[in-house]
Amino acid sequence: MVIIMKNTTKTISRIVNSIIALAVAFIALFPLLWMVLASFKNKKEVLAVPLKILPKVWSMENFKTVFEDGTMAYARSIFVTMLVAVIAVVLSLLINMMAGYVFARMNFYFKKFLWIYCIISMYIPGMTILLTSYLVVHRLGMLDTLAVLILPGVVSGYNIFFFRQFFLNLPLSLEEAAMIDGAGRIKIFFRIFIPLSKSPMVVLGAGTFIGYWNSFLWPSMTITQPKYMQIMQIIRSLKSVYSTNYGAIMAGTAIAVIPPIVLFFIFQKHIVKGVVLSGLK
């Protein structure tokens, strides 16, 4: 009797919790769903009173409006942002991985000092060095270049820390055989360590890509010419360009959130694990 009752309460609690969970998930996804629906609606439907949930005709008009904006600013910014983010991911993985490897496996003078020098950057808030970073890149003649978008965010103390931790957990026997065979450190790094690092590369690579894709503050200070405008700068200006034409604004925003979401879905298992790892480091 008692066991049956316990089972029933357990089933009921599971059902109640499932309903709550589904409701929260729905609320969390609703703004995105609403944005997508709006991007297919015409001007009258999008802010219609009373509400129109679904568009009468699923129109691609808004997407056309955004992409054919005369100067091609939107399409161009998607391309440039993608280019910047991809180059940044490659550079960032390579450079931070090399540093993590050196700190995990090699011995050299000033190792401790250089280690602190690298990870200290984790604790310096961007807002403190925002203006002086601007002064530095200004003096280096980097304003309105691809380099100013890519380079400043490439090295990350956090990523170095994360890779070092990962390499420390790999067994030493891994490279010993190769070293006896006379392989140098660089060869070992490229031939043995990189192929074994897929999972941290996915977590940090995806994080870096999303960070670059979403960045707004730094581009808004350093890029003023339309040539290199980043997608979030364009999203910011959609409201002033299209005013109350929310269909077009939502179409532009919807396209702009797709790349990070697609990336997330491809690597979701790794990324969710990464969230836990980074939070509990």
Next chain:
Amino acid sequence: MKHGKKDHNSITNLDKRDMKIAYIMLFPALIMLTIFVIIPLIMAIQKSFYDWNFYVESIFVGFENYKIIVNTVYFQKAVVNAVKFIVLIVPLMLLVSFGFAHVLKNLTSKMATMIKTAIYIPGIISGIAASVIFIFVMDYKGGIINQVLMQLGFDRVAFLNNPFWASVAIIIPTVWLGLGGNTILMYAGLMNVPSEYYEAASVDGATSFKQLIYITIPQMKNIFVLMCISLTTGTLQMFDIPYMLTGGGPSNSTLTPMLYLYNNYRDTSKGMGYTIAGAVLMLIIITAINSVVFAVIRSEKTVEG
């Protein structure tokens, strides 16, 4: 006496040959950190003691800039607003993610994974895009929130025109973006609590409330502290959402420190020294808050060792 210690860190001949390679592999990271983090940091600290702007020679003024910034009404206002947002957002986020982690714990693991994925999606969207979506959702006339409020018999809300509602309008997308990540963390922490503790407690007849107070919360203390710190420092640096939604208004009720500094940076006609002093002050405050994390980690190590 010191020999033992020296041996521990000794550098062998093999290392010496490798050393050059070590420095070469470290070089790109070091040079970029130096240019884009360390030099700007040193410049910021140095310039905070000078009266300067883009067009005028620098004059050393000692701590004068710090005196000016702490007495600047807008900066004070921004700091007070940041504290207000911290007091509202941090407990709200902790409570919601803690509660929702419990909900997830009662689901089958397959469903829990599905829900975690769903609620994490907003977390990868930028603050700028999230703000644009919420501007639309919160539109005074045709926005869905106001239409639902009308249907339920309430008045429309002009979200961005009144100090109270403007703060609410900023908090909603902020929580929306952060909910997934924080819930995943809480859930991981919750699943780390050994289930034997609960079993033993139920045998002793402890109510679920007592289990919460005496088992769950003490066991998850570290996660609470770490999340509290990162939420606090994150909220202190809030920028994208208030910038997009309110621009700091109405009447500076949502002006954040970051927004204040940014607006000053853009105004090149003004002296920059005291703005930089404000930025350095924020560094000091955030470092002080972060040092709590180190204290917790250290105390943990002493307990374990």
